[in-house]
Amino acid sequence: MDTSLVSRNQEIMSGALCFTGTRVLVKNLFDYLEGASSLEDFLEDFPSVSREKAIAVLEAARERLSADAVTP
Numbered sequence: 001m002d003t004s005l006v007s008r009n010q011e012i013m014s015g016a017l018c019f020t021g022t023r024v025l026v027k028n029l030f031d032y033l034e035g036a037s038s039l040e041d042f043l044e045d046f047p048s049v050s051r052e053k054a055i056a057v058l059e060a061a062r063e064r065l066s067a068d069a070v071t072p
Contacts, residue, residue, distance in 0.1 A: 005057050019057070022048040029054055 007020045017026045024046045032042040043051055 005053055005060065019049045019053055022046075024049050026057060029057065 004020055006017050006026055008015050008017055012018060013023055013025060018024055019026060028046065029042055029049075032045075033039065039051075039054060043049065043054065
């Protein structure tokens, strides 16, 4: 995934995948969307993540899933 979107650093959040330049876990975005929260809720609670970056991460994840899908 594009390093301008996400990064890992053992000294930041124990190496968990974060939005680049923040301490916000990418997992938080998926947890919000999996639950009853919206993208708007996530952005309100994590103002250091831009809408554009959050959407880009979602699109990259979708593309990766599509690329890894096996055709029966």
